[in-house]
Each structure stands twice: as structure tokens, then as C-alpha cells.
Amino acid sequence: MRESQLAEAVIRGEVRAAARLMRDIDDEISSAREELKALFPYTGRAHIVGITGSPGTGKSTLVDHIIQSYRQRKRTVGVVAVDPTSPFTGGAILGDRVRMQRHSTDEGVFIRSLATRGHLGGLSRSTHDIVDVLDAMGKDVVLVETVGVGQDEVEIVRLAHTNVVVLIPGMGDEIQAIKAGILEVGDIFVVNKADREGADKTVRELEIMLEMNNYGPDDWRPVVLKTEAIHHKGVEELVDQIERHREFLGKRLWEEKQRARVHGKFMETLRDLLYEEAIKRLRENGLWEKLMRSLGERSLDPYSAAEEAMAHVLRPD
Amino acid sequence: MRESQLAEAVIRGEVRAAARLMRDIDDEISSAREELKALFPYTGRAHIVGITGSPGTGKSTLVDHIIQSYRQRKRTVGVVAVDPTSPFTGGAILGDRVRMQRHSTDEGVFIRSLATRGHLGGLSRSTHDIVDVLDAMGKDVVLVETVGVGQDEVEIVRLAHTNVVVLIPGMGDEIQAIKAGILEVGDIFVVNKADREGADKTVRELEIMLEMNNYGPDDWRPVVLKTEAIHHKGVEELVDQIERHREFLGKRLWEEKQRARVHGKFMETLRDLLYEEAIKRLRENGLWEKLMRSLGERSLDPYSAAEEAMAHVLRPD
Numbered sequence: 001m002r003e004s005q006l007a008e009a010v011i012r013g014e015v016r017a018a019a020r021l022m023r024d025i026d027d028e029i030s031s032a033r034e035e036l037k038a039l040f041p042y043t044g045r046a047h048i049v050g051i052t053g054s055p056g057t058g059k060s061t062l063v064d065h066i067i068q069s070y071r072q073r074k075r076t077v078g079v080v081a082v083d084p085t086s087p088f089t090g091g092a093i094l095g096d097r098v099r100m101q102r103h104s105t106d107e108g109v110f111i112r113s114l115a116t117r118g119h120l121g122g123l124s125r126s127t128h129d130i131v132d133v134l135d136a137m138g139k140d141v142v143l144v145e146t147v148g149v150g151q152d153e154v155e156i157v158r159l160a161h162t163n164v165v166v167l168i169p170g171m172g173d174e175i176q177a178i179k180a181g182i183l184e185v186g187d188i189f190v191v192n193k194a195d196r197e198g199a200d201k202t203v204r205e206l207e208i209m210l211e212m213n214n215y216g217p218d219d220w221r222p223v224v225l226k227t228e229a230i231h232h233k234g235v236e237e238l239v240d241q242i243e244r245h246r247e248f249l250g251k252r253l254w255e256e257k258q259r260a261r262v263h264g265k266f267m268e269t270l271r272d273l274l275y276e277e278a279i280k281r282l283r284e285n286g287l288w289e290k291l292m293r294s295l296g297e298r299s300l301d302p303y304s305a306a307e308e309a310m311a312h313v314l315r316p317d
Numbered sequence: 318m319r320e321s322q323l324a325e326a327v328i329r330g331e332v333r334a335a336a337r338l339m340r341d342i343d344d345e346i347s348s349a350r351e352e353l354k355a356l357f358p359y360t361g362r363a364h365i366v367g368i369t370g371s372p373g374t375g376k377s378t379l380v381d382h383i384i385q386s387y388r389q390r391k392r393t394v395g396v397v398a399v400d401p402t403s404p405f406t407g408g409a410i411l412g413d414r415v416r417m418q419r420h421s422t423d424e425g426v427f428i429r430s431l432a433t434r435g436h437l438g439g440l441s442r443s444t445h446d447i448v449d450v451l452d453a454m455g456k457d458v459v460l461v462e463t464v465g466v467g468q469d470e471v472e473i474v475r476l477a478h479t480n481v482v483v484l485i486p487g488m489g490d491e492i493q494a495i496k497a498g499i500l501e502v503g504d505i506f507v508v509n510k511a512d513r514e515g516a517d518k519t520v521r522e523l524e525i526m527l528e529m530n531n532y533g534p535d536d537w538r539p540v541v542l543k544t545e546a547i548h549h550k551g552v553e554e555l556v557d558q559i560e561r562h563r564e565f566l567g568k569r570l571w572e573e574k575q576r577a578r579v580h581g582k583f584m585e586t587l588r589d590l591l592y593e594e595a596i597k598r599l600r601e602n603g604l605w606e607k608l609m610r611s612l613g614e615r616s617l618d619p620y621s622a623a624e625e626a627m628a629h630v631l632r633p634d
Contacts, residue, residue, distance in 0.1 A: 274630070
């Protein structure tokens with residue numbers, strides 16, 4: 001296939017082309033980078049909304065109902081569901097299928113689950129790239145669903161325009177444990193499963209914590225909402241608030257977030273490319289094997305080995 | 318201070334020198350690398366034990382009692398408590414203080430909490446380095462306590478010699494959600510808070526899942542134990558099993574894990590050094606600023622920018 005032909009099909013909104021490119025991104029196929037270059041001028045338009053919550057908070061059901069609400073508002077929706085990779089979960093694929101079925105006949109919805117294994121930061125990188133594909137496809141809103149623990153997820157939500165944090169009643173202890181940081185990223189807090197005992201108490205606890213922050217007159221003041229996602233209760237109010245936050249961002253804050261995304265992507269890509277190219281060259285000329293042997297025998301420490309390798313691939317200063 | 322003087326004090330087991338070096342590692346002070354080089358020949362002796370469990374499983378109390386058991390067995394203990402960084406937790410420091418008090422008069426115990434912020438992979442890197450410091454100090458056992466979600470934590474436990482996974486009764490759903498991966502890393506499974514209803518059921522569910530694995534005759538067969546950490550019940554049996562796993566590893570598997578640790582450290586260090594040096598050079602000659610401006614105006618895509626930057630710092634191929 002001609003270079004960027006895939007990208008052109010994605011821009012036309014072709015679902016199969018988008019799915020193919022996402023697979024290439026996941027598999028870290030290098031041609032994906034050329035396609036992403038071609039997509040770049042078509043990105044930067046989607047409203048990226050992070051939906052963060054622990055397992056068991058009903059986050060996926062909530063996402064499902066948010067999709068429904070946006071569709072009724074005639075907006076197209078992309079979803080990236082990020083399950084922490086690996087040893088610890090295997091749930092991504094099943095969840096995908098269940099939700100795919102519900103929206104499978106709706107061309108205005110595209111859902112993709114991610115459970116990337118692989119090196120550090122891989123999850124964050126893939127997520128950003130897949131958000132860009134959905135954005136370039138023309139999706140109005142891109143929901144990024146994460147469990148919100150771990151540095152990768154933190155990176156992910158940091159780059160969303162709007163962040164929704166999902167809790168359930170009786171998570172008082174958990175709120176205490178996470179309070180220092182959760183306040184920094186949440187724009188909207190949702191107490192889901194609000195028919196359970198203790199919902200109002202959890203709402204109050206959240207509000208008290210939020211009141212302790214010092215907001216300036218121009219700052220967004222986080223809101224706390226109750227939902228029963230399974231009965232669609234409170235979901236319209238939630239989507240209203242997400243929309244209100246988007247309006248609050250305006251042109252200036254929106255563009256600031258876009259710039260941060262692009263700079264972050266540049267730095268991530270540079271880091272990856274340098275490392276990949278260095279490994280390739282070291283392997284080609286045999287230094288890699290020599291270093292690995294010395295390290296295995298513990299006759300060389302890993303820091304000195306890295307310095308030697310670096311001197312070999314960089315231009316003399 | 319003369320280079321590696323700090324390292325020499327660490328090797329002599331001086332607590333203040335170790336604390337100082339750990340701070341330098343956390344703050345990513347570049348002289349820390351020189352100290353780690355000097356420590357390298359003194360590492361590779363400690364038994365590294367991962368203790369992984371969700372918040373609320375009583376993991377920290379369990380760690381506390383494991384320490385007590387090892388101390389009665391005349392073994393010295395280091396602990397690295399990894400709280401996922403960031404926006405989402407702020408619990409590290411408090412937990413540290415509480416536990417510090419209990420063992421503060423015991424010179425055979427050194428506890429360090431980590432809640433590193435910063436770029437991707439930072440948590441994993443710092444943890445490895447701090448494990449090395451505790452190892453070089455002469456600690457017999459190093460416990461690494463993590464919540465076990467996120468790629469960083471996965472990296473961390475992958476490099477432990479022995480992995481203990483902590484659950485509580487009634488986590489049936491959670492077991493289902495995590496089953497695909499958790500079996501791969503757990504050497505010992507602990508159902509803590511075993512006085513609660515459903516403990517035996519959770520034990521059986523775990524055993525059934527483990528039985529579905531195909532173990533070869535030479536493979537370690539994971540064990541499932543019940544504990545009530547708060548009453549020290551089952552803790553001695555747990556430490557017995559950790560010791561049994563260490564014996565099982567023998568010389569061959571132990572050395573394999575050590576080699577994987579050293580190779581991993583080399584690759585992480587190379588990746589960091591290349592990136593840091595590249596940024597430094599790009600800033601010095603003004604290309605960085607030019608690229609940032611073009612990216613901000615969206616007149617250049619981040620992938621092409623990264624390629625241009627790379628061509629600038631690498632030797633011509």
C-alpha cells in the first residue's frame with residue numbers, strides 16, 4: 001500500500017483503515033509513524049475526555065451511557081479503554097466485545113481497547129497515537145477510560161482536555177488515600193452507584209476536600225455529581241458538565257493543552273527513536289554482544305556500559 | 318565529597334550515607350550514577366521479594382510482620398514501598414513515618430517509601446537503584462511493596478526473585494478480572510484478613526485457577542496461604558515459603574534473574590542518557606527552541622521533528 005494511503009482512508013473516516021492503523025501502532029510497526037505524520041494536520045479537533053476510576057466503580061457502564069448521550073446530541077464518539085497491561089489484567093478483550101456489540105451498528109462510535117505489553121511508557125504512547133487516529137477520523141469526542149493508577153495512566157489523563165474521576169459510595173478510605181493527588185486532575189467528580197448507602201456522605205467528603213483548595217477567580221471549580229449509570233440517572237447532567245468544562249477551556253486553554261500534547265509526543269518519539277537506532281547500530285557492529293557478555297559476567301557495571309554505548313553512537317561533542 | 322566516598326560509606330552500612338544517596342537517586346542528581354557504579358560489585362546478594370496487592374489488602378501490615386519474622390531469624394531487612402506516584406496518591410510519606418517508628422530503633426531494618434513523580438519509567442528506575450543501595454548496604458532481604466497495577470509496577474515485580482501476591486476474602490470478582498496475568502508472576506499467594514467470611518472460598522478459587530496452569534516437573538508450583546497479618550497468624554508459614562522459594566531458585570535461576578536485572582538496568586540507563594544528552598545538545602545549539610516553535614505553530618509534526626533532532630545528534634550512519 002502506498003505510503004499514507006492508509007492515513008488518507010482514515011481521514012475519510014474509513015473504519016477498517018482506522019482499525020488497521022491502530023493494530024500497526026499496537027504492534028509498533030515503523031510504517032505507522034509515516035501514517036501518523038500524514039494524519040497530523042487533521043488532528044487537534046476532538047474533545048479528549050479522561051474517565052478515571054478504580055475497578056468496580058462501574059466506569060465502563062458509565063462510558064457506555066456517556067456514548068449514548070453524545071449520540072443523542074448528534075456527536076460522534078471514539079473510545080480508548082486502557083486496561084493496565086499485562087501480568088495483572090486480561091480483561092481488555094472481553095470488555096471490548098461486550099461493548100462493541102451494543103454500539104456495533106452505530107457508525108458514529110468507534111471503540112478500541114488497549115492492553116499493550118512491552119517496554120515502559122508503551123501504554124501511554126499507544127494511547128496518544130490512537131487518540132490521534134480517532135481525532136483524525138473526525139470523532140467529535142474521544143473518551144479515554146483508565147483505572148488511573150500508575151505513571152502511564154497519569155501521563156494519559158494529564159493530556160486530556162477534561163477529566164472525570166469516578167468513585168462509588170463508601171470509598172471514604174480510598175478518598176483519604178488518594179486525596180493529595182486526585183484533586184489536581186479531576187475536573188468533574190462522579191459518585192456512581194449512587195443508590196447505594198453512603199452516596200451523600202461520599203459527595204460531602206469530596207466537596208469538603210475540594211473546598212480546601214485555593215481556587216483563583218478564573219479557575220475551574222470542580223463539580224461533584226451523583227449517577228446511577230446502569231439506569232442512565234445523572235448521565236445527562238454529567239455530559240452537560242463535560243460540555244460546560246469544554247466551553248470554560250475556551251481557545252486559550254484548549255490551545256495550551258494541544259501544544260503540551262504535541263511537545264510531549266515529540267519528546268516521547270525522540271526518546272524512542274534514539275534508543276531504537278542506538279540498539280540497531282550497536283547490534284550491527286558487535287558492541288552490543290560484547291557489552292551483554294561483560295554485563296553477564298559482572299565484569300562491567302551497567303552505567304559504564306551505557307556510557308560506552310552512548311559514546312559510540314553520538315557525534316563527538 | 319570525593320567521588321564514591323558516599324558509596325564507600327554505604328558499603329560500610331552507614332544509614333545516613335544510604336539515605337543521602339537514595340535522596341540523590343530520587344532527585345535524579347547525576348553524581349548518583351558514579352556512586353551506583355562504585356556500589357555495583359557489592360550488589361547481587363540480597364534476596365529481593367516483591368509484595369504485591371491492591372490498596373486495602375493489609376499489605377503494609379503484612380510487610381511489617383514479615384520484617385519482624387526475618388529479624389527474629391537474625392536477617393537484616395530493607396524495604397522499598399512503592400506507592401504509585403502522583404496525581405493519584407499522596408500516602409507514601411505518612412505510611413513511612415508510621416512504620417519507621419516501629420522499627421526505628423532497629424539498625425537491621427531500613428525502610429524507604431517512593432512516590433517519585435517525573436517522566437515515564439522513573440518509578441521503576443528509582444526502585445531498582447534503591448534496591449541496589451539496600452543490597453550493597455548488606456541487607457539480607459529486600460522487600461518491594463507495590464500495588465501491582467501499571468507497567469512500572471509490572472517491571473518492578475518482574476525483577477524480584479520471589480513474588481508474593483496479597484488478596485483478601487471476597488475478591489472473587491477481582492480474581493476473575495486479573496486471572497490472566499496474576500498467575501504468571503505470583504510465586505506465593507496470600508489470602509490476608511483470613512478471619513473474614515469467604516476466606517476458604519477465595520483460597521479454593523485461587524487453587525482452582527492455579528491448577529489450570531501446566532507446570533513442568535521442574536517448575537515451582539505456586540502455594541496459597543491464609544494470614545491474619547494483624548495477629549501475626551500465618552506469617553511464619555509465609556516466611557518459610559519465601560525461604561523455600563529461594564532455595565528452589567538455586568544458583569542457576571538466581572543468576573538468570575541477576576543477569577536480567579543488570580541487562581535491564583543497562584538498557585534503561587542507555588535510553589535515559591541518550592535522551593538527556595540529546596536534549597542538552599539541542600538546547601545548546603538552538604535547534605530545540607526552533608523545533609518547539611514549529612511544533613507550537615503546528616507547522617511541523619512531532620514525528621518529523623524527532624527525526625530531525627535525531628539526525629542532528631547521532632553520528633552519520
